[in-house]
Amino acid sequence: MSFLTHSEADRREMLAAVGVSSVRDLYGDIPASLILDDPLPLPDPLSEWEATSLVSGHAARNAELVCFAGAGIYDHHVPAAADHVLRRSEFYTAYTPYQPEVSQGTLQSIYEFQTMVCELTGLDVANASMYDGATATAEAVLMALSVTRRREILLAGHLHPHYRQVVRTYTQGLDVSLLSVGPGESGTVEEKALDVTDATACVVVQSPNALGLIEELSPLADRIHDAGALLVCAVADPVSLALIRPPGEQGADVVAGEGQPFGNTPNFGGPVVGLFAARKKLIRKMPGRIVGATDDTEGRRGYVLTLQAREQQIRRERATSNICTNQGLNALAATLHLAMLGREGLRQVAETSVQNAHYAAARILELDGFELLYPDTPFVREFAVRTPEDPRAILSRGLERGLLAGVRLGRFPDLETPDGLLLAFTEKRTRAEIDRLVDVLAGR
Amino acid sequence: MSRIPFPFLGPTTPTIFERSRPGRSGTSVPRPDVPTRPLEELIPARHLRASPPRLPEVPEHEAVRHYTEISLKNHHVDRALYPLGSCTMKYNPKVNEQMARLGGFAGLHPFTPVDVAQGALGLMHELGDMLGEIAGMDAVTLQPAAGAQGELTGVLLMRAYHQSRGDVQRRRVLIPDSAHGTNPATVALAGFEVSELKSNEAGRLSVKALREALDERVAGLMLTNPNTLGVFESAILEISELVHEAGGLMYMDGANLNALTGIARPGDMGYDIVHFNLHKTFSTPHGGGGPGAGPVAVMSHLEPFLPMPTVKSEDGVLSLDWDRPQSIGRVHGFYGNFGVLVRAYTFIRMLGQSGLREMAEAAVLNNAYLSARLESCFPLPYGRGMHESVFSGAELKKKTGVKTLDVAKRLLDYGFHAPTVYFPLIVAEAMLIEPTETETKEELDRYADALLSIAAEAESDPELVTGAPHATPVRRLDEGRAGRELDVRWSFPEG
Numbered sequence: 001m002s003f004l005t006h007s008e009a010d011r012r013e014m015l016a017a018v019g020v021s022s023v024r025d026l027y028g029d030i031p032a033s034l035i036l037d038d039p040l041p042l043p044d045p046l047s048e049w050e051a052t053s054l055v056s057g058h059a060a061r062n063a064e065l066v067c068f069a070g071a072g073i074y075d076h077h078v079p080a081a082a083d084h085v086l087r088r089s090e091f092y093t094a095y096t097p098y099q100p101e102v103s104q105g106t107l108q109s110i111y112e113f114q115t116m117v118c119e120l121t122g123l124d125v126a127n128a129s130m131y132d133g134a135t136a137t138a139e140a141v142l143m144a145l146s147v148t149r150r151r152e153i154l155l156a157g158h159l160h161p162h163y164r165q166v167v168r169t170y171t172q173g174l175d176v177s178l179l180s181v182g183p184g185e186s187g188t189v190e191e192k193a194l195d196v197t198d199a200t201a202c203v204v205v206q207s208p209n210a211l212g213l214i215e216e217l218s219p220l221a222d223r224i225h226d227a228g229a230l231l232v233c234a235v236a237d238p239v240s241l242a243l244i245r246p247p248g249e250q251g252a253d254v255v256a257g258e259g260q261p262f263g264n265t266p267n268f269g270g271p272v273v274g275l276f277a278a279r280k281k282l283i284r285k286m287p288g289r290i291v292g293a294t295d296d297t298e299g300r301r302g303y304v305l306t307l308q309a310r311e312q313q314i315r316r317e318r319a320t321s322n323i324c325t326n327q328g329l330n331a332l333a334a335t336l337h338l339a340m341l342g343r344e345g346l347r348q349v350a351e352t353s354v355q356n357a358h359y360a361a362a363r364i365l366e367l368d369g370f371e372l373l374y375p376d377t378p379f380v381r382e383f384a385v386r387t388p389e390d391p392r393a394i395l396s397r398g399l400e401r402g403l404l405a406g407v408r409l410g411r412f413p414d415l416e417t418p419d420g421l422l423l424a425f426t427e428k429r430t431r432a433e434i435d436r437l438v439d440v441l442a443g444r
Numbered sequence: 445m446s447r448i449p450f451p452f453l454g455p456t457t458p459t460i461f462e463r464s465r466p467g468r469s470g471t472s473v474p475r476p477d478v479p480t481r482p483l484e485e486l487i488p489a490r491h492l493r494a495s496p497p498r499l500p501e502v503p504e505h506e507a508v509r510h511y512t513e514i515s516l517k518n519h520h521v522d523r524a525l526y527p528l529g530s531c532t533m534k535y536n537p538k539v540n541e542q543m544a545r546l547g548g549f550a551g552l553h554p555f556t557p558v559d560v561a562q563g564a565l566g567l568m569h570e571l572g573d574m575l576g577e578i579a580g581m582d583a584v585t586l587q588p589a590a591g592a593q594g595e596l597t598g599v600l601l602m603r604a605y606h607q608s609r610g611d612v613q614r615r616r617v618l619i620p621d622s623a624h625g626t627n628p629a630t631v632a633l634a635g636f637e638v639s640e641l642k643s644n645e646a647g648r649l650s651v652k653a654l655r656e657a658l659d660e661r662v663a664g665l666m667l668t669n670p671n672t673l674g675v676f677e678s679a680i681l682e683i684s685e686l687v688h689e690a691g692g693l694m695y696m697d698g699a700n701l702n703a704l705t706g707i708a709r710p711g712d713m714g715y716d717i718v719h720f721n722l723h724k725t726f727s728t729p730h731g732g733g734g735p736g737a738g739p740v741a742v743m744s745h746l747e748p749f750l751p752m753p754t755v756k757s758e759d760g761v762l763s764l765d766w767d768r769p770q771s772i773g774r775v776h777g778f779y780g781n782f783g784v785l786v787r788a789y790t791f792i793r794m795l796g797q798s799g800l801r802e803m804a805e806a807a808v809l810n811n812a813y814l815s816a817r818l819e820s821c822f823p824l825p826y827g828r829g830m831h832e833s834v835f836s837g838a839e840l841k842k843k844t845g846v847k848t849l850d851v852a853k854r855l856l857d858y859g860f861h862a863p864t865v866y867f868p869l870i871v872a873e874a875m876l877i878e879p880t881e882t883e884t885k886e887e888l889d890r891y892a893d894a895l896l897s898i899a900a901e902a903e904s905d906p907e908l909v910t911g912a913p914h915a916t917p918v919r920r921l922d923e924g925r926a927g928r929e930l931d932v933r934w935s936f937p938e939g
Contacts, residue, residue, distance in 0.1 A: 003535055003727075003795075004806050005884045014813040014885060023805045026812050026830070027707060029676040034708045040577050045796030048539050055790050059548030061563030062556070069553045072777060079471045081504050083545075089522035090515035093536050095730035098528065098864070100923075101916040102450070102856050104457075104517035106732040112460050115933040119497035125932050128733065131589035134777035142633070162777045169751070169773035170596075173603055173635030214491050243483070245493045258777070267544075268564050269554030269778020270589065271735035283930070289733065294926035301456045302918040306926040312592070312629035313867070317638045322629035325590040325723065328733030336511060339460050340470035342501040348473040351483065358486045359478035378487050399560060407555045431478045 065404040066433050070382045070424025071210070072133060072160055072236040073269055074261040076349065077428055082263050082336040092329055096289070100304045101296075106328065107303035110291040113335040120238060121255040122246025123277035128289035129331040130274025130323065133236050133258025134163045137204060138170035139276065139287045139321055140232045140256040144202030145176060146320070147285050148229060152199045156189045157182040158209035160236050161414035167204070176201075187211055187374035191219045196227040202254075206234035207247065210415060211422065212382030213374055214244060221251025232256060238275065239426075240380045242350035254278045261426075263337030264330050273330035284310060287321030352427035353381040356434060360425060363438045370441065373417060382424040384409060384417065387441070391421050398440045403433075405440050446894060447524040447859025449915055450517070457514050460507070461934045464500040470507045498936055517917040518732070519861045525883055525891050529832045529864040529876025530624065530672055532702050532724030537794070540728065540787035549786055554778040558763050564782065565762035569755045571789045572739070578701075578800070579718050579741035580711025585750045586739045587780040591699060594719030594738025595630040595666075597751060598695050600772040601717055601742060602664045603634060604749040605693065608770065614663040614691070620649050622672045622868040627697060636663060643870055647673040647826030654686060664693035669713065670700045672868045672876070674811070674829015684714020693717065693746075701725045702880065703808055703831035706801030716743045726788035737784035751775050806881035807831040810888060814879050817892035821899045825871055832878035834871050835863075841873055846902035846909045848873040853920060854901070854912035858894040 006014070011023075020026060027035065046054065067075035086092070090105055097103030097110075110128045117126035130136035141153055153171070155164055157180055168178060181203070184190035189205050196203065203224050207215035217233060224231045233247035235257030247255050260272035278286055284307060292306035312319040341349065361383055364370050369388025387394060391408045398405030406421035421441075425434075483492070502510070519526065526533035544550065552564055572584040588594040599617065606614040617631045620641045628638045639657055644650040649667060665687045670676045677683065684694050696710045696718040702725045704710075710718040722728050723736035730736070742750065752771040753764035764779075795803060808830050815828040822835035837848035852862030852875070864876040879888055902909050913919060 003537060003882050004799075004802055005882065006806060006809070010885045011809065014809055018809075018812045018816045020812075023809050026808045029678045029830070030708050031678060031681060034681075034712050036706065036708060039797040039801065040706050042574055042577055042797040042800065043793060045799045046794050048794065051790055051794045052539060052543070054793060055543045055567075055786065056546060058563035058567045059543075059546035061566065062548040062552050063560035064547050064551055065553075065556065065560075067551075067553050069555045071555060073554055075551070075553065077473075079504070081471070081508050085508055085511045085515075087541065088512070088515045089536075090518040090520050092541075092729045092731050093521035093526075094518045094732045095526070095528060095531055095533060096733040099519070099852065099856060099862050100921050101853065101913050101918055102517070102519035102861065103732075104917050105511075105514040106518055108457065108459070108514045108517075109511065109732075111932070112934070115459075115461065116497070116499060118933045119499065131593065131735075131781075132777045134774070135589070135593070160777075162774060165774040166777065169600065169775055170633075172772065173600065173633075175635070214487070241493075242496065243487065243493060244491055246497075249493070265545075265550040266553045267550055268552040268556075268561070268782040270776065270781040271783050272777070283932070290932055292926040293931040294922045294929075296919040296921050298919050300918055302921045304921050304923050304926045306923070306930070306932070309927075312625035314625070315629070316625045317628035317632040319625065319629040319632070322592045322596060322626050322633050323590070324592045324626050325730070325734040325736040327589075327731075327735045329729070329731030330735055332732065336507065339500050339502065339507045339510075340504055341473070341499065342464075342469045343496045343499045344501070345469050345471055345473050346499055347496055348475070352474055352476045354483065354486055355476035355478055355480045358481065359476075378491060380487065395557060399557065404553055404556060411555070427474050430474075434478065
């Protein structure tokens with residue numbers, strides 16, 4: 001099946017208007033030796049029904065599990081109404097709002113998204129989105145390098161290992177050093193361990209960190225600011241922001257995070273939505289699209305892309321970033337979900353997740369051989385446990401019972417932890433499911 | 445000649461925050477059914493925020509009405525032609541949306557053990573193979589989330605390749621002056637230097653300028669093909685040979701691949717690296733600014749450097765390959781925009797080998813036809829392009845004072861989207877029009893008629909055009925003021 005519309009008669013008429021006899025005449029600029037004689041070795045076309053069967057077959061070979069995995073992607077409910085609006089082709093078949101007069105829907109929704117991100121993070125300004133939490137963190141590091149003109153980056157030991165890897169990828173061509181600040185006994189960054197110097201561009205701390213632990217940012221912020229560096233807070237679990245003191249209030253200059261739990265299904269890790277917020281004085285150094293309000297010639301409020309002189313389409317090699325297409329529709333999904341949840345709804349999502357996690361932790365700690373990696377440090381809705389047996393055996397038992405029993409810590413050598421499981425809880429998990437998880441862990 | 449006008453929409457839609465009233469809520473959330481404890485016993489009070497984020501408080505139907513109302517102010521592909529040059533705004537088949545939402549895909553956690561994620565990995569592996577065939581290249585990464593990230597991946601691959609050979613002095617990347625802004629921005633991001641090459645009078649890369657620029661410091665050439673004027677770089681074989689002889693690599697920005705699929709392959713042209721834009725060529729929706737996907741195909745000498753993990757197939761069993769010591773590393777938190785890959789896979793399987801070629805042919809035919817209809821009025825300084833053409837409004841401006849920007853705004857009154865304007869930078873008053881293959885002859889005629897009518901208006905009643913748009917949800921917006929008096933988030937009233 002194809003999506004072409006020309007009849008043979010149309011084609012003839014159009015070719016005649018162009019003044020050529022066949023479509024191949026339009027390819028005259030391509031050297032003949034490059035024109036393929038044979039069709040590509042690809043499968044034959046399929047009807048819509050055949051394609052649906054084929055693709056559904058692929059989907060069916062993926063297990064649909066009761067999910068206790070997190071580590072940056074969380075299994076939250078997406079309201080039917082949010083997905084319904086997201087399917088409006090007015091939104092999803094439009095592009096970057098280059099003509100604002102006919103893109104007010106997209107622009108206004110981004111303005112609302114920016115406001116919500118500011119509210120969640122406690123910062124002044126936010127952009128229209130980044131690819132994901134990991135790349136948002138990398139862009140925050142690049143921004144800090146540019147703002148401070150310094151060459152050292154300090155990464156917390158319990159930064160999400162994938163975020164760390166993406167930061168490494170993004171900075172490999174630059175003359176900069178990536179240094180680590182290891183966790184203290186609490187599993188979090190301690191002020192005394194911070195070796196911030198006049199070469200430090202920024203310190204990147206994730207909270208809750210990769211093991212789910214809440215970091216104390218305020219004491220770090222003072223020390224970092226005294227040295228003239230920026231504090232970048234990475235947020236891999238934005239639901240925590242409903243309850244926890246926002247990073248902006250604790251002195252973070254930039255929040256780079258993941259917004260997936262708002263309105264976006266896990267999607268095997270993408271598409272999701274990177275969040276980027278900063279203090280107002282940094283706005284001209286920010287990457288990505290920013291929407292601002294203004295008036296039209298008749299004095300009506302409207303929205304436009306603003307501060308475009310930062311961007312690649314104007315500034316080219318001096319742009320703040322190379323990003324162009326971002327994650328617009330995923331940002332809209334987040335906006336829709338947050339608008340429908342409202343203050344109380346988001347708090348309830350977070351609180352149910354927290355209660356589920358703490359109930360589970362208490363039950364798991366009753367089992368022989370299980371202990372929290374950091375029993376004295378508060379967590380929100382995700383925690384790491386040591387297991388008395390190889391976590392792979394537990395995960396296999398879980399699969400037999402229809403559970404994804406967490407994420408194996410051994411996947412993340414960068415974290416330098418003993419092997420074990422990282423377990424996450426959302427508002428979707430029930431007591432019965434959690435009890436089943438406990439049985440799986442116990443080998444019952 | 446005009447398309448459906450925008451409905452009357454009233455002056456301004458308030459923000460969702462202005463619709464908020466305390467105590468309203470738009471969705472129900474499960475209460476915990478486990479034994480609960482007060483929050484302060486679970487999380488010390490010093491960590492808790494003093495007041496909740498000020499999210500709007502609206503019932504579900506109010507939220508739906510709000511976003512439905514603002515959606516009606518968007519031009520979009522399902523409404524009418526959206527011929528943004530270099531963006532390939534083609535129709536987005538609806539079945540793709542259904543497929544991406546299947547529970548086995550949408551609900552799949554990225555840390556699901558691979559033995560129960562074989563369907564996802566299988567789809568990725570097969571898509572990678574098909575993209576490799578389309579490119580005529582040996583290996584593919586699906587990880588980049590958009591074209592610009594594909595470019596970054598490509599430039600980092602160049603860097604890794606040269607470093608592996610001890611060629612550390614190769615830090616200069618050649619880019620023609622007609623290139624997308626993402627090309628130079630990406631090169632700078634990767635820590636390399638940009639050298640801009642002038643285009644020749646035919647709008648192509650000047651082979652002479654290339655020869656002069658090539659030396660032992662050149663890492664490679666980034667060359668869109670067909671280039672941003674829509675013109676095929678017909679000296680491509682000579683260009684590739686020169687770059688390779690000088691020790692550089694050839695990078696193709698695949699933004700314009702819609703002209704070539706099934707017709708000619710970047711690999712045969714001598715390119716070493718190409719990125720795809722699945723949201724352009726392979727019909728995945730542009731989403732108001734993403735998500736896209738920017739897979740990168742490479743020749744075998746670059747394969748060891750691809751981002752990790754890659755998808756590996758052994759005896760029909762799929763796995764993720766992390767053992768890639770020369771890899772440039774990860775470019776995405778997980779495996780890229782998987783949901784976009786599902787849509788592109790569905791599209792490619794439906795079109796199949798014959799459909800992909802017909803797609804390119806129809807895109808080229810549509811552009812040729814539209815160009816033929818317009819060129820008497822809007823000159824083509826570099827001639828007709830393949831899948832897109834760049835017209836100049838310079839003559840019209842000289843004659844009537846009406847600028848390309850005015851023509852673009854007036855098109856909105858006719859119910860169409862404007863072309864890409866003022867790009868490429870090397871054409872005065874540029875209008876880059878890309879109709880794509882999914883437009884009927886009648887729609888192309890309506891668009892041509894609208895543009896010709898606007899040209900006539902520019903002579904008879906220029907103020908009608910310079911004052912446009914008149915019939916859109918808002919009139920021309922003061923962009924200067926938006927930049928001077930920054931208002932980038934809703935300000936809540938005090939108290």
